[in-house]
Amino acid sequence: MKLFFSNILKICILLAAASPVASFAQNLQKGDYGYLYCHMSGDGEWTAYALSRDGLNFHDLIDGKPVFDPAEHARIEGGTRDAYITRKHDDKGYLMVTTDMCVAKSKKWHNYGIDLLQSKDLINWESKTFDFRKGPEIFCDPESPDPYKNYSTIVRVWAPQIFWDPEYVWKDGKKGGYMIYYSLWNPEDGEKYDRMYYSYADESFTKLTKPRLLFDWGYATIDADINYLKTDGLYHMMIKKEGGTPGIFTSTAPTLHGPWSEPDEKDYVDFEGNKKCEGVSAFQKFGDKDWKIAYIEYSSSPKHYRICTADENMRNFRDPQDIRGVKAPQHGSFMTLTKKEYDRLQKWSDSYKKKQEKK
Numbered sequence: 001m002k003l004f005f006s007n008i009l010k011i012c013i014l015l016a017a018a019s020p021v022a023s024f025a026q027n028l029q030k031g032d033y034g035y036l037y038c039h040m041s042g043d044g045e046w047t048a049y050a051l052s053r054d055g056l057n058f059h060d061l062i063d064g065k066p067v068f069d070p071a072e073h074a075r076i077e078g079g080t081r082d083a084y085i086t087r088k089h090d091d092k093g094y095l096m097v098t099t100d101m102c103v104a105k106s107k108k109w110h111n112y113g114i115d116l117l118q119s120k121d122l123i124n125w126e127s128k129t130f131d132f133r134k135g136p137e138i139f140c141d142p143e144s145p146d147p148y149k150n151y152s153t154i155v156r157v158w159a160p161q162i163f164w165d166p167e168y169v170w171k172d173g174k175k176g177g178y179m180i181y182y183s184l185w186n187p188e189d190g191e192k193y194d195r196m197y198y199s200y201a202d203e204s205f206t207k208l209t210k211p212r213l214l215f216d217w218g219y220a221t222i223d224a225d226i227n228y229l230k231t232d233g234l235y236h237m238m239i240k241k242e243g244g245t246p247g248i249f250t251s252t253a254p255t256l257h258g259p260w261s262e263p264d265e266k267d268y269v270d271f272e273g274n275k276k277c278e279g280v281s282a283f284q285k286f287g288d289k290d291w292k293i294a295y296i297e298y299s300s301s302p303k304h305y306r307i308c309t310a311d312e313n314m315r316n317f318r319d320p321q322d323i324r325g326v327k328a329p330q331h332g333s334f335m336t337l338t339k340k341e342y343d344r345l346q347k348w349s350d351s352y353k354k355k356q357e358k359k
Helices: 002-018 130-139 339-358
Strands: 033-038 047-052 058-060 080-087 095-101 111-117 125-131 156-169 175-185 195-201 210-217 221-229 234-241 247-252 276-281 292-299 304-308 317-321 332-337
Touching: 002 339, 033 339, 047 339, 095 125, 111 130, 111 156, 111 175, 125 130, 156 195, 156 221, 175 221, 195 221, 221 276, 234 276, 247 276, 276 332, 292 332, 332 339
Parallel strands: 080 156, 080 332
Antiparallel strands: 033 047, 033 080, 033 332, 047 058, 080 095, 095 111, 111 125, 156 175, 175 195, 195 210, 221 234, 234 247, 276 292, 292 304, 304 317
């Protein structure tokens, strides 16, 4: 009998190995040496870097100064906020998206577009800016329906993030695209509050499809962060609800496009009480099943950038701590690094400091 079941088990293993691997959307994860924190600087509306070996204790690169000239890449307002960074799906470079916005210049919390950037070395970047006010002409799928009658009255295009989707099909039949998700608000077109939308960027990261609504819960939502969890086979989104109970909430869905469940009101990031939080970014430390959930608590003075822990199912939030070693942390994202990448960035920063000392 034992031999019989042993043979059955072997057959099952062989069948599983011969079956196609389940395809799910996820960004490429690589590196077990260090962590890159890529973020908007709290000292200004530019993108900054910090490095860490343990995911909590960081140090600023190039003294927290801009890693690129924001005016060069943010062609609408000259400011790059809310930086989200990830690897290209084929491991041939890096991608970043930012909110094109500069409150210091405009003096208002409105903006009109996003910036798509790519790099081969994390240091030198090229980009394309999408000004949503220009309407259908900036998008690559003119045959698709428009979410608005008038794009020119859009007042917010906030906090874009990237998610590689191998199952997306382009009109020419090619598969695979980068889902860029973000919040939009167009009050003059009848939109009552910020809602989450998505577009797809092609592999060149220079073309973008028209916005499509991701979900609408009946109230404003911003700063979504999506990850796929193998533990339960669901996509988990952490998000800020504008208004209502303060905190960072979780929603889940069986597919990348939904349907997204109502946020869990019983298990959420609630450590800050009535203080306001946003800019969530979830990442896993290498070799650890738990998740780290980072966010900015911005209603205190000074503000606090916090990292707490969640279990392998991105539940049971606990142990919040302030990030250490970053002069001006703000809304950003995290990426694991190889030793080669870590050393390259550190050498770049050291060279910068030596040049500054000689001045």
